[in-house]
Amino acid sequence: MQPAPTPCLSTGILVQCRPGFEPDASLELQAAARAARVEGSITEVINSGFALFQLSVPAPRDELRRRLDLSRLVFSRQGFQMVGSLEDLPEKDRLSPLMSAITALGERFSALLLETPDTNDGKQQSGFLRRFGPLLEEALGKAGLLRSDSPHLPRLHVFLADSRRALLGLSLASEGSAWPMGIPRLRMPKEAPSRSTLKLAEAIMGLLTADEQKATLRPGLLAVDLGASPGGWTWQLVSRGLRVTAIDNGPMAPSVAATGLLEHLRVDGFAWKPRKPVEWMVCDMVEQPSRIAPLMAEWVASGRCRRSIFNLKLPMKRRYDEIERCRALIDQRMRAGNIKYILRIKHLYHDREEVTCYLTRR
Ligand SMILES: C[S@@+](CC[C@H](N)C(=O)[O-])C[C@H]1O[C@@H](n2cnc3c(N)ncnc32)[C@H](O)[C@@H]1O
Incomplete structure (x- = not known):
């Protein structure tokens, strides 16, 4: 009998926030990690739209989740446990290296969330995201990795920090926002008197x-x-x-x-x-x-x-x-x-x- 595959380990936590709020998101994430006795260090770049807490030692995902509840974080619009990263993605073919890295995780997913920081640079990638999302989803489906009928499976985040760098992450639906990047697409009702x-x-x-x-x-x-x-x-x-x-x-x-x-x-x-x-x-x-x-x-x-x-x-x-x-x-x-x-x-x-x-x- 084959041994059951070991679930991939978490290397950190990434939270997405409104640009300019990285110091707040970082302070909060560090405080939550301290309270949960999770050791690591924070990387925060002002106006980047995200903060990253790198664990000192990779940890099993369930254990990290039990200790640190991402859904309670105020400044995190969307958050996930990091399980991998790809640097220097070739512009001509981002699909192949991404699919190799995702397959190597040895996991299946309930959904794909393709995300970028909510910054001007991030917004410039939105056209690419619209074209690339269906391609990646199709490739994941063909490989049998996407199971939308299994909501208990983790969601796969592919976070394009910039056009060459992708961070891979996992979250449960209960931990994060239902909307990619935590951005709901709400239409302004005609009769409502103010945008608020x-x-x-x-x-x-x-x-x-x-x-x-x-x-x-x-x-x-x-x-x-x-x-x-x-x-x-x-x-x-x-x-x-x-x-x-x-x-x-x-x-x-x-x-x-x-x-x-x-x-x-x-x-x-x-x-x-x-x-x-x-x-x-x-x-x-x-x-x-x-x-x-x-x-x-x-x-x-x-x-x-x-x-x-x-x-x-x-x-x-x-x-x-x-x-x-x-x-x-x-x-x-x-x-x-x-x-x-x-x-x-x-x-x-x-x-x-x-x-x-x-x-x-x-
Ligand atoms: C941001 S606006 C509210 C906008 C409103 N929620 C909307 O969606 O149209 C804040 C309002 O609070 C009111 N306000 C401030 N202090 C107040 C007080 N002590 N009592 C009653 N209203 C007050 C102001 O007159 C102002 O209209």
């Missing part, structure tokens, strides 16, 4: 499971939108049939008011409280994170709302530290009430200098 509607649309898809979306975003449920003008976030809620109280001194767009599901109050979002509990409170007020985080915690802890999606604006340099400070403020309020809670935080594709959070009782 896409932030809440992405947050709903990226921070909630499909079951959570179905159960909590239903017609007739009540919601509050703090800092709602002109109504991009409110639009996401009313378009799903929720009844929304919008709090803002600024005006709400006629397209949102026309739904008949809107109540608009020109009052202070820090002082106003609903008469009865609501399912959702969302908040996009431009304020210091250290003021927003306790307010959000108070709404959830006191039962004013069951769940909340909110932004923390991060114009400061030490963004990672600020997020940790906000986590601590929320934790302090929840502990005081002896409340178990879920807090998910992500730097979404549509976020600029801000991150988006989901908070609810467990």
Whole structure:
């Protein structure tokens, strides 16, 4: 009998981030590795769109996954365990060396994610990606390596760091984004009053499971939108049939008011409280994170709302530290009430200098 093939080892972790956020992604990745007692060193190039943590000693993938959960990383739009790299890819035939390297991994995959950094250089490769993706997918299929009917298999990442250099990686669907490079292709809805509607649309898809979306975003449920003008976030809620109280001194767009599901109050979002509990409170007020985080915690802890999606604006340099400070403020309020809670935080594709959070009782 042939011995079972040994799964390939992980040599590092690569996270993709918004260009300019590499220091934050690196700090966070290093802190996670320290906490997981995983030794290695970070390579981060500013504006490269990614950070790479190289393990001191290659490790079995399952063990690394158990110790370090990539899905919890805020600044990682997409992440994977690195299992190989190719330098000096010939421009005329990138398929053959890639297929040899992928075959040598001795793995099968549930999906192929062909990716580049989200930089201007990366974008220049998008035409090539569109042509090359189907070719690579076909070659993987012919070799029996791609099994889209087996979602438990790892996904294969082929990350073209530049036109000559490919990094190969593996991730489980539960660890990373469903979208290549963590970039959802969302269409701007015609009636939505502002582009920031896409932030809440992405947050709903990226921070909630499909079951959570179905159960909590239903017609007739009540919601509050703090800092709602002109109504991009409110639009996401009313378009799903929720009844929304919008709090803002600024005006709400006629397209949102026309739904008949809107109540608009020109009052202070820090002082106003609903008469009865609501399912959702969302908040996009431009304020210091250290003021927003306790307010959000108070709404959830006191039962004013069951769940909340909110932004923390991060114009400061030490963004990672600020997020940790906000986590601590929320934790302090929840502990005081002896409340178990879920807090998910992500730097979404549509976020600029801000991150988006989901908070609810467990
Ligand atoms: C980024 S905008 C919100 C955009 C909105 N989410 C959308 O999608 O159209 C921030 C809003 O917060 C409001 N705001 C700031 N501080 C506030 C406060 N203390 N109470 C109520 N609204 C406030 C501002 O008037 C502004 O309209």
